[in-house]
Amino acid sequence: MKFLRFGPIGEEKPGIIDQDGVMRDLSAHVDDIAGANLSEDSLSALGQIDPTTLPKVPENSRIGACVGDIGKVICIGLNYSDHAAESGMAVPPEPVIFFKATSAVCGPYDNIEIPRGSNETDWEVELAVIIGKHTKYVDEADAMDHVAGYAIMNDVSEREFQQRRSGQWVKGKSCDTFGPLGPWLVTKDEIADPQNLGMRLSVNGHQYQNGSTATMVYKVPFLISYLSQFMSLQPGDVISTGTPPGVGMGQDPKVYLKPGDVVELSIDGLGDQRQNVEAG
Incomplete structure (x- = not known):
């Protein structure tokens, strides 16, 4: 569904x-x-x-984020070894966890706003896992019983805010519109293997990311179990599981978003997103 x-x-x-x-x-x-x-x-x-x-949804209706009333958005950093390499960082011995403010979440076709003072707004296509029931100290073998479904997330990131403004990554991850989510919540029964999904992202028609969830370092069941050792997960919580290589920061020379750009992304079985970029 x-x-x-x-x-x-x-x-x-x-x-x-x-x-x-x-x-x-x-x-x-x-x-x-x-x-x-x-x-x-x-x-x-x-x-x-x-x-x-059921009545049809009116034509030209805006599509919002596929989950409402999100309690928390938990992101996993450097979860693809080839992305870690392009970032100049080692694969971590345990998952890197950071949060994205829920106020950053928006619809899959809403505009991305470049925040004031930003020169390094970047893109990241990611598989998002939507939690379906209370989860605490769950074993990896039982972790998938706690999944409602999957969606696409564009983990938009301001690299200067994230890496050179001191403190946690959350500052570079939480600007308004930095979390397009959807278009659909696809229930887990429709996705035979969440670790075998192609992922793509292009900017202005040029493909930068073309990867697969198969190359995740830490897989979905492990991540759910791991996170549940540190915090309880609630229905509607979102886990964004990391991005494959091809982000703007990894280009030579680096490429970042600017007003007028168009970002398009997709994951097998989960639909697609399209965002116009504008000044915030």
């Missing part, structure tokens, strides 16, 4: 994609794609509804 949220910012309604790829309005059956509605039982019940009985 593929779920989505549509409508103006702050007024998003829940939806589902029917077998013909048509967006259908679920708001008569559920208030949001969020919280307790992300449990396996709840999503399965929604999937039993005949989508042809």
